[in-house]
Amino acid sequence: MLTAMLAGRTDPFDTAGIRRRVLAAWSDSPARFREDANAEEDLVRGGYRDRLLVELAQNAADAAARAGVPGRLRLELAAVGSEGAGGEVLHAANTGAPLDAAGVAGLATLRASAKRDQRQTVGRFGVGFAAVLAVSDEPAVHSQHGGVRFSAARTRAEVADVAALAGELARREGAVPVLRLPWPDGGPPRDGYATEVVLPLRAGSRAAVRAALGALDAGLLLALPGLAEVEVVVDGVVRTLSCTRTPPLARLRDGDATTTWRLGQRSGELPAGLLADRPVEERARRGYTVTWAVPLDDDGRPEPLPGRQVVHAPTPSDEPLSLPVRLVAPFPLGPDRRHVAPGPVTDALVAVAAEGYADLLAALSPDPAVLGLVPRIGLAAAELDAALGSAVLDRLRATAWLPAADGTRQQPDRAAVLDGGPDELVDVLTDVVPGLLPAGWARRDGAPALAALGVRRVGTAQVVEAVTAVARPPDWWARLYTALASADREELGALPVPLADGRTAPGPAGVLLPEPDLPVGRLGSLALRIAAPDAVAPPAARRLLERLGARPATAAAVLADPAVRAAVEESVDAVDEDLGETDPADLADAVLALVAAAGTAPGELPWLAELALPDDGGAWAPAGELLLPGAPLAAVLEDGALGVLDPGFAADHDPAALRAVGVLGTFALVRAEDPADLDVDAAEDWADAVLDRLPADAPPPAWPPLTAVRDLDLVADWDGALPLLAAAPEEAWADVVLDGVAVPGHLRWWLSTRPVLGGRRPDRLRAPDGRELDGLYDPAHAPPEVLARLRPPATVDDVLADPDAAADLLDRLGDPARTAPAAVLRTVYARLAAALDGIDVDPPARVRVAPDRVADPAREPVAVLDAPWLQPLADGALVPAGGAPGPVADLLDLPLLSERVQAAVTSTPVRRGPWAAVPGAGLAAARLGLPVLPGEVAVHGPLLAAGRPVAWWPGEGVDHVDGTPAALGRALAWRAGAWPLRQALAEAFAEPARSADLAAEDSVT
Structure with a gap:
């Protein structure tokens, strides 16, 4: 049968000879047939369907490497034409060295290969082509030198003719080793290619092959340096995968999408001793190249691969890899051709891989994304993965690859990373904390990697300690405070604060944070802890320092500082006793600047009047005892009553600020909470006069805030002074309300009871329009604005409101030189009796009995009319009782008419x-x-x-x-x-x- 099959055929690869030799061997030793069948069955059972395309690509890469040309592979899934109806065929055509006789012999020898001493090849001995059996029973290979086909059916027919194998064939139910018997096959490969593998697909494998073609990844080319391009053609649609290498980069293209990979490679030759227990083919190939590859984004940052990776040895194995990169290394495989075999070769390649990995990370741009490539402790999925992770981590710890502040690289044990905090904080501390990694390296997602590397973590407390002794400009501190805005306040208590005068506060507590209106540059003499303005300008910086105990410092707030008040109150004594270390002019300048900025009103802060200011004689005096040069007040006071401010000093400062500290241009206000604290003339007398207006049984009143005018007792010219006083603020003239009773304030009372109107007291005159008092009081004469302020009495009620004025009215009623309106006289004595009830008043010497007549009780009988029917019987003058004869009689110390006249009706x-x-x-x-x-x-x-x-x-x-x-x-x-x-x-x-x-x-x- 064999002779008939070969008749008239061209057989360039001597497939007939191969078949004869194999069949002879099987005939002589059925055990050899059984061994070959079992070996092939093991390969098929190994599930190589998922590796088919990889193995085809690997063979294409080796063919290109042998020929020294860029490899190209075309994978095309085509409908069956002449191959058989209803099926599909996978064509794999590649460039490079074509299949030759040695290659055919290798294909038909399960335990041999034509690859010898070729370091550039990547294929595994006895595995690659056998993967075709996972999808096809009739594989064929077409070459420029000829073609060869393997066939399960034809092999089975050959074996059936061998009597010695009949029993074994029956026992195996017709299963035979397909790749042991080749037949010549016609046709060269398609144009442009050296070799073409033709695989008619079994029905059960077509969907898997189609899916595998769709999922084929351009990353496969990273493991196959000899293969530059793969064309995938399915249903006529072409997808091109390619790899362009410009070390250390490789650009993978999948259709229109391009990905750039960074490669890290180490090549060398393994010592022969390490390969002593490996197969002969491996012992002859001691050269190695270990490649790490990671994709980069458009900015050159690494993009860790998602999901679990596998070790490529050099094509994908089943060894898991927890590192998110591609590893291609010629690790020895075990019998299942899927897992790496342990041993000295693997250990040596693990060490080489660790060094190459450290080289790769050191060569990448210094970006925090690199931390995603650091092995994570405890994540290893298998023994090899654990060995690789441990070796890589050890090497990374000993390699200077982490970025330092000066742009160099440093070992992890010399590096530091902030334990939280924004990127801005890293930028601020770059030249303060040794070894600090750049911004972005402190992100939470990178913490496990940094911990695995042993990088020192720097917390907020260590940051505070690091900046304690540094000298930096205020804007640097502003950046630091802003970056620390969200830090834990418990760790920031000792955070230094630069002060405006060049000192540094050891912590924020009590530091003053200047507001924009604060004249910081003029406050040095006050020795206050005012923060440097530029250090606290950003709102976030201010908020942080306020949380830590600093206080906002407006000009008003600084004025309220006890230290400022103490300096002001001691300023005159310090000058007089030559005790102050501060120039009094500097202190005065600082305080006046604060007052101007705060808009302090005159008298608002009475203690400011103690500020030492220079007078026109070269001495220093309290501001409250000085007059502004040319002040109107100076013209109405007694000569020398007060000093005058130095004119040059006055010209250099804001007049409003000078008035606010007490320098007088006009009369000054004095404020107090109680009359006892009211430092003005006759304050106690005024208080007594006020209390006299309250009911005798009234409890002690609660005094409202009081306002008075000082220096009234120093006035020499009242005609000039009264208009100045009339212009005083309303509060100086306001009534004081006690228990619902309104009484004159100190200023009006004082002026009303002093001879300030032409030498006469205003309360002894009447308002010009006060007709009710006409004849009893002379009219007051003064400018309207003055009279409006003084409010001389206009009615009897105005007079009676003041017990002292009421007593004066009692005397006036007895003045024969005066007259009284009849309407007033009818009730005035009764009203006086009520007003003076309870007050010890001497009875008048004379009493008014008619509008124009007074009577002297010592010279004529005078009585108080209490019984009107007795009036015709009176033998003297009568005083109108006004409805209160008894009180009037008591007030005037006169008898009632009814007491003086005793009579009865005598007519009938x-x-x-x-x-x-x-x-x-x-x-x-x-x-x-x-x-x-x-x-x-x-x-x-x-x-x-x-x-x-x-x-x-x-x-x-x-x-x-x-x-x-x-x-x-x-x-x-x-x-x-x-x-x-x-x-x-x-x-x-x-x-x-x-x-x-x-x-x-x-x-x-």
């Missing part, structure tokens, strides 16, 4: 009857609001008392009248207790016929 009435019977009684009752008039009335003609005529006389049950309407009205009003209605009642009795009309008039109101 002409008629007697009830009040209700008197004509007009009805209207009178209505006007009194009574249903009927009570009592009786007796009419005399005439009515006599003590023999003298009177108009009316009240009695217990009966009232006596002379019969006139006036008498009737008075008697009834007195009886009803309605004395003010006496005229209305008299009208009712005078015109009884008009009662109805008069009642109608009453209804109008």
